[in-house]
Amino acid sequence: xxxxxxxxxxxxxxxxxxxxxxxxxxxxxxxxxxxxxxxxxxxxxxxxxxxxxxxxxxxxxxxxxxxxxxxxxxxxxxxxxxxxxxxxxxxxxxxxxxxxxxxxxxxxxxxxxxxxxxxxxxxxxxxxxxxxxxxxxxxxxxxxxxxxxxxxxxxxxxxxxxxxxxxxxxxxxxxxxxxxxxxxxxxxxxxxxxxxxxxxxxxxxxxxxxxxxxxxxxxxxxxxxxxxxxxxxxxxxxxxxxxxxxxxxxxxxxxxxxxxxxxxxxxxxxxxxxxxxxxxxxxxxxxxxxxxxxxxxxxxxxxxxxxxxxxxxxxxxxxxxxxxxxxxxxxxxxxxxxxxxxxxxxxxxxxxxxxxxxxxxxxxxxxxxxxxxxxxxxxxxxxxxxx
Numbered sequence: 389x390x391x392x393x394x395x396x397x398x399x400x401x402x403x404x405x406x407x408x409x410x411x412x413x414x415x416x417x418x419x420x421x422x423x424x425x426x427x428x429x430x431x432x433x434x435x436x437x438x439x440x441x442x443x444x445x446x447x448x449x450x451x452x453x454x455x456x457x458x459x460x461x462x463x464x465x466x467x468x469x470x471x472x473x474x475x476x477x478x479x480x481x482x483x484x485x486x487x488x489x490x491x492x493x494x495x496x497x498x499x500x501x502x503x504x505x506x507x508x509x510x511x512x513x514x515x516x517x518x519x520x521x522x523x524x525x526x527x528x529x530x531x532x533x534x535x536x537x538x539x540x541x542x543x544x545x546x547x548x549x550x551x552x553x554x555x556x557x558x559x560x561x562x563x564x565x566x567x568x569x570x571x572x573x574x575x576x577x578x579x580x581x582x583x584x585x586x587x588x589x590x591x592x593x594x595x596x597x598x599x600x601x602x603x604x605x606x607x608x609x610x611x612x613x614x615x616x617x618x619x620x621x622x623x624x625x626x627x628x629x630x631x632x633x634x635x636x637x638x639x640x641x642x643x644x645x646x647x648x649x650x651x652x653x654x655x656x657x658x659x660x661x662x663x664x665x666x667x668x669x670x671x672x673x674x675x676x677x678x679x680x681x682x683x684x685x686x687x688x689x690x691x692x693x694x695x696x697x698x699x700x701x702x703x704x705x706x707x708x709x710x711x712x713x714x715x716x717x718x719x720x721x722x723x724x725x726x727x728x729x730x731x732x733x734x735x736x737x738x739x740x741x742x743x744x745x746x747x748x749x750x751x752x753x754x755x756x757x758x759x760x761x762x763x764x765x766x767x768x769x770x771x772x773x774x775x
Contacts, residue, residue, distance in 0.1 A: 467760075467764075468756070468760065469756075469757055469760050469761070474566055477566075477757065477761075478566075478569075478570065478573070480757050481570055481755070481757040481758050481761060482570070482573055482574070484755035484756075484757050484758050485570075485574045485706075485709075485755065485758060486574070486577070488502055488503055488709060488755070489501070489502055489507075489574070489577075489578055490504075491578060491581035491582060491585070493585050494509055494511070494585070495511065496511050496512045496586075497509065497510045497511040497512050497582075497585055497586045498510060498581065498582045498584075498585030498586060500578055500582065500698070500701075500702075502705050502709075502714065503714060503752065505714060507701055507702075507705055508697070508698055508701050508721065509721065510582060510586055510610075510611060510694055510698065510721060511586075512586045512587065512588050512610055513588070513610065513690055513723065513726070516726070517690060517726040518588065518589060518591075518594060518688055518690075519594060520726040520727060521688040521689055521690060521726060522591065522594055522595060522598070522688075524682060524688070524689050524729055525591050525598055525682060525685055525688070526597075528679070528682050528683040529599075529683065529685065531683045532601050532683055532684070532685075535680055535683050535684075536601060538676075538680055539601065539602060539680045539681075539683065539684045540602065542614065542677055542680060543602060546572075546614070546617055546618055546621060546677060547565070547568055547569070547572075547621065549673050549677065550568070550621050550622070550625055550670060550673055551565075553625070553669050553670060553673055554625050554628075554629055554670070556568070560768065561765075561768050562768075563761060563764035563765040563767075563768055564625075564628060564765040564768050564769070566761060566765070567624065567628075567761050567762060567764075567765040568621055568624060568625070570758070570761065571620055571621065571624050571702075571703070571706060572617055572620070572621070574702070574706070575616060575617055575620045575699065575702055576613070576617070578698075578702060579611065579613045579616045579617070579695070579698065580607065580613070582611060582698065583607045583608035583610070583611065583613065584607070584608065586608055586610050586611065587608045588608050588609050588610035588691075589609060590604050590605075590609045590686060590687075591604075591609070591685055591686065591687070591688060592604050592685065592686075598685045599685060600684055600685030600686050601684050601685060602684050602685075602686060604685075604686050605686065609686070609687055609688060609691045610688075610690065610691045610694055611691055611694035611695040611698055612678060612681055612687045612691035612692045612694070612695035612696075613695065614677055614678060614680075614681050614687075614692075614695070615674070615677070615678035615681070615687075615691065615692040615693075615694075615695030615696045615699060616695035616696070616698050616699040616702070617699060618673070618674035618675075618677040618678055618695075618696075618699065619671070619674045619678075619695065619696045619697075619698075619699030619700050619703065619735075620699035620700070620702050620703040620706075621670070621674065621699075621703075622668075622670035622671045622673065622674035622699070622700075622703070623670075623699065623700050623702075623703025623704060623707075624703045624706065624707065625670045626668050626670045626671065627703075627707050628765055628766055628768075628769045629668075629670070629769055630769070667732055667736075671732060672732075674696070674699070675696075675730075675732050678692035678695065678696060678730060679692070679730060682730065689728070689729045689730035690723060690724075690726070690730075692730040693723060693724060693730050693731075693734055693735060693738075694721070694723065696730075696732075696735045697721055697735055697738050697739065700735065700739055701739070706758075707762075709752075709754060709755065709758065709759075710754060710758060710759050710762035710763075711754065711759075711762075712752055712753065712754040712759070713752065714752045721738055722738070723738075
């Protein structure tokens with residue numbers, strides 16, 4: 389499995405031992421595979437020597453005259469990047485995307501810009517906000533024994549949970565899987581810069597009674613990296629899965645929520661947060677991953693709200709980039725009251741508020757490699773393909 393190369397270094401290092409081990413193992417192996425395998429076995433001195441002996445035996449004298457006239461690399465107009473291994477393709481596409489985003493300090497937080505245009509500003513909540521939200525950690529702690537397996541696995545693997553919704557594999561959906569790892573690497577770079585600028589305490593910093601069931605990471609709690617990554621994956625996967633419907637479906641500027649009994653906000657009596665009814669399945673998976681981090685004792689609900697909004701906006705922005713578009717966004721995100729739990733309705737409302745109504749997209753040149761990968765992934769979800 390060599391589709392996520394660079395993850396072991398770029399993403400694994402960024403996330404540290406806890407989040408990086410699983411990614412690092414898988415993608416470090418992939419990296420080695422791309423660089424260290426011959427056609428039929430592992431590279432090494434013994435095989436190299438054997439090939440040299442065979443050369444001497446079968447080649448004989450050669451004066452250096454070329455015998456072939458190969459076509460230029462990447463000369464296939466439809467697939468100009470298919471000649472590269474996923475490892476080396478990842479380096480190329482990562483380079484394209486890194487040049488499009490930048491992170492800047494702002495008052496008590498940070499701002500993400502895409503090609504100089506405002507995408508998102510987050511401001512660290514005041515200390516009292518986190519103190520008030522400790523009660524949510526106490527309430528959620530009752531679910532630890534039920535969720536501990538999910539929580540532990542999700543420290544290093546998020547994509548498998550989305551693969552259970554959208555059938556991801558290395559054959560029928562290989563480009564989709566490669567795209568999702570590409571998106572994760574880009575997101576990790578942005579989220580860690582934002583974490584550094586927002587620097588907020590972890591729950592255990594406020595009380596030893598939190599007693600997290602997993603190791604608390606050393607970086608800022610706000611915004612949640614898991615929520616950011618889960619929601620960027622949900623946004624991209626939801627956009628791709630639209631190809632399975634009978635109509636053309638674009639990623640909405642909100643979460644694409646269907647009407648549930650006419651409710652505009654959650655009614656706890658009729659719509660428990662655990663069900664998140666009316667939202668597309670990828671977003672439900674993302675919400676559960678985010679909530680699991682509060683259950684584990686390493687995040688406040690506000691961390692997940694901020695991360696979810698950031699992940700959705702990055703995902704929407706990446707879709708815009710692949711299509712050669714650039715949408716304007718409104719000012720800084722206004723977070724819900726400190727007495728409010730994480731809720732998909734809050735995320736949905738914040739995303740609606742972030743979009744400039746009726747704003748026209750600015751046309752831009754799509755990065756060739758990333759746009760190609762998006763098209764290849766999208767083709768895997770065309771109705772009737774791979775079903």
